[in-house]
Amino acid sequence: MSRIFLLALGLTALVGSGCSQAQSDNAKESTDSPKSEKKGKKNKKGGKEKEVAAALEPVGELQGGVPESSGLAHGGRPGTFFTHGDAGREPILYLINEKGELLGQRELPVTNVDWESLSDDGKGTIFVVDAGNNNNSRKDLVVYRVKPDQPDKVSKINFRYADQTAFPPPKEERNFDCEASLWNAGKLYLFTKDRAQQTTSKVYTLSDQPGTHTAQLLTKLAVDGEVTDADLSPDGRHLALLGREKLYLFEGTDLASALKATPKTVSLKGAGQTEGVLFLDNGTLFISTEQGALYRYKL
Template identity: 60%
Template structure:
C-alpha cells in the first residue's frame, strides 16, 4: 500500500474561497428579479409534472457542472466535482448552489464521474469514466477533507479481457458508486444496449485490486449516480431524467429487489445523488447543467 500525503490541509483549502460569490448574489438588481420569476415558473412546472421533486438551487460562482454529489460536514452542504476535461477540483457548495470553497486535488481528473462517502468522513473520488471501455488506469482516490490523508485504489475489472471489448460487451464504464460496510460498490453504465448495470465491489482500503463482479441489475437506462440510505435498506440509482429504487429488509436484500422506476422527465441530465443523512425518504439530486433538486419519496 502506498500512502500519498497532501502538502497542505484539504480542510483549509476547501474554505479558501473568498466572499465574491455570495456578494454577487446580493447584487441581482432588476435582472435578478426577472430571473427569479422565470425560475419560479420553471420550478412550478417541474413540481406539478413530477410529484415530490422540488428545485432548491443552481450552481453558481465558478462551479462548471455537477457530475458527482456527496454530503459535507454541515447539514445542507455538499461536495461536488466536474468530469473529464475539467480541472481536478473538489467544490463545496450549499443547497442553493452557492460556492463555499474549493480544493485543487493533487491527482489528475482523467474522468471523475462519482463520489462515495463512508461513515468516518472519508470521500472516494471515482475516476472510472470509461466511454470507450478501453482504460487501463482506473482508480478510486480516498481522501478526508478534514485531514491530509490521501490514498488510492487502482483497479481493473475481474471479467474484462479486451480493451475495448466488442460493442455488445461494452459494459465497463462506471459513473455511479456508493460505500457500504467497508466496500465501494461500482455500478456500470451499459453502453452495449443490454439494459444491464453490473455491480462490482472493491475493498475501501488502498492498494491494487480486481473489482469483483457481484451481480447484474436489469436497469432500462444508463446509470449515472448511486447512493444508499443510512439504514441500508434503500438503494437509489440515477439515470438520465429517471430514478430507480431498490428496497429490501437489508442492503443485500435491496440489491436483489426489482428496481422501481420513477420518471424525472424535464429535470435535465441528472448525475449526482445522495440521501439526506437523517431522512431515508429524502434525496438530493444534481444535474450536469447545474440544477439542484430535493426529492421526497
C-alpha cells in the first residue's frame, strides 16, 4: 500500500512538473515572439507600452588601453567617436572607431572629478559634462567646452541647478546627479539620474557658452530606472535615453514634442553596464558599456 501511494505521489509530481515547465516554455515563447511584441503594446490596466527585448548587434570592444566608456560623442571623421572614463580617471578623450580600436587621445588640462557624459554640436565642439553627483552635494558642477584638435584650449561652463537649495537635499529629493546630456539648437540639455525613487529624470536646459549659469528645469520624464546617457536623432524626431540595461525611446516631430511623448522601454538585459548612446543615423544607435562592449541597435 505504501509503495502504491508513493508511486502515485511521484507520478503526480512528475506530471505537475511537466505541466509547469510547459507553461513556462509557452510563456517564454509568447514573450519572445515578434507577434507578442506587436500585439502587446498595451496592458489591460493602464495602457502603458510594454517592455520589449532588444536585438543588439555586438560590433566591437574597447582596445588599446581605453579604460571604459562612460559617454560618447562624434569624432571628426565619419565612423569615429570620442569616449572617456568617469570619476578619478585621467582627463583624456579617447578617439575610437566602431570596433573599439584606439585611434588617438586628447588630454585636457583639467581635472576629471566625475566626467559622466559627452555632447557635440556637430561643428567640432565637444562638451564634457563633469556633473556626476552621487551624493547630490557638489557645488563645483561644470561643463568643459573644447575642440579636440586644440585640447589645451578649454573653456568652462560653471553651473548650478535652479531648484537645488540643499547640498545634499533630503534622501527622497536626491535627483541632481547628471550622467546624460545632449546639445540642440544652441543649448545643452541635461538629464538627471534619479537616486531617490528611480522613477523620474529631470530635464534642464543650460547655455552652451562659457561663464557661470543656472540650469533651468524644463520638464520631468517618467522612466523606471536611472538615466545614464542621452542623444537626439539628426532629424530631431527620436530621443534616446539610456539606462542600466534599458533604453527609453521617445518620438515626436522635434525635441520639444518628443519630451512630451510616452516612451517605449526596450530591455538591454545582458548587455552590461550601458553608459553611452549615440545616433549613427536616424534609425541606428551606437551603444557602449563601462565594461568596454560596443553595440548597434536598430530602431
